[in-house]
Amino acid sequence: MAEYQTIRTAGGVRAAAIDEGLRAHMNKVYGTMSVGMFITFAAAWAISGLAVTNDPAAAAATLGNGTMLSGLGAAIYLSPLRWVIMLAPLAFIFFGFGAAMNRLSAAGVQTAFYVFAVLMGLSISSIFLVFTGFSIIQVFLVTAIAFAGLSLWGYTTKKDISGWGSFLIMGVIGLIAASLLNIGVAYFTGAPVAGLDLAISILGVLIFAGLTAYDTQNIKNIYIQHAAAGDQEWLGKAAIMGALSLYLDFINMFMFLLQLLGNRE
Template sequence: MENQNPDYTYKNVIQIEDADQSRKFIAGVFSWMFVALGISSIAAYLFASTPSLLQLLVDPATGQATILFWVAMFSPFAFVLIMSFGINRISYLGLSLLYIAYSAATGISLSFILLIYTASSVSGVFLTSSVVFGIMAVAGYTTKTDLTKFGSLMMMLLVGIIVATIVNFFLHSSGLSMLISYIGVAVFVGLTAYDVQKLKRIGAGLEYGDASAKKMALMGGLTLYLDFVNLFLFLLRIFGRRR
């Protein structure tokens, strides 16, 4: 499961309560999300389909994971921490470069799903994830209901999923693993709607031309990217067909 980013602290923003600015902000958020998905998809495909690149992750002689494999597995979490805690200190260009590096590293770490699951099932689950994500994103953007308490509940469930995943790492229970996957799907479906509504409200209080707003759009793209990737991975664990 990919790491779910924490809430971010944003300072020195201009309050203007403008619906047009909110739409521009959300457009920027989704643009960054699509950039990350594109980079990750390309990286995953290249490393899964190119033997010379795959050998950088797994030693062909011993079958053991290389240092690059472990870097690709754990560096995305480090990137998220650096970006989230350094948002007010790192320049917009620096934040953008970190975001691109994060997307590539995540793609490399996800390349193994193309080796474990059939291409047709990966494509089918990706399409399903896209439809579900799109529906919930629209719901979160258009609903008049305040999802704050609902989002807090989803975050609590997410913590439970992380704890259960760690426990199951030692138990190796297939039943618990499947239960975690179903709950994970529900959590990230809910978080998608909650995060889109939260970002809509953030955008309504920002002047998009301000550098801080651009940083927030990038971090918002990261939030939705994580929602989508986790939704995709949990659905793949449920419906994916192994080779």
């Protein structure tokens, strides 16, 4: 009986330690994600400011809404460089973070994440030229509330939603394909496919809402599975990658909601 009590007590202590470690792990995930979000929007705002000029003589181009672009702005938004800027974050995801996880320390992976956040800011900076500042703030708050609720549900639910992963990833691939098709049609014909923008935006919100809950539960499960090993370096990297997953869920949900709800200049 005494031996059983000892085992039960030891198990309770171990479970309590894992719970405490999980809370610290999730705090690091959300904290890193929040810093990345701040870097992204600060970079986007700063770059969009540099892209605009108030001097007609210095304007390299003018957008349809009357916004005058500087030489930098014309290079970013109107030249072929815009395709590089648009696809740079995607390339970084596929080719940068895999190598970073294998070769860099946890601090190095975190630095790579912040560099990616700057690239993402450059990629989405045009929102400050297209949408009103009030609507950007409004949609950001809506996204933050929705994200918080979905992530909390993913963390606390007893339901196993791991089966959602493959379907949601297939949905993301479909979104990318449909978006590229729409961009290609608009580039060659001058107008996107009728109704496709709306369908992409609605599906995008639903898919990344599901991914928010799925990724949160997955981050939690990965920590619980590996906490006993005590590899703090690996857990540190896992926290950064978890932050990256939730960061991408938030950014994409925000961008799709902005397309649906944002007021254009």
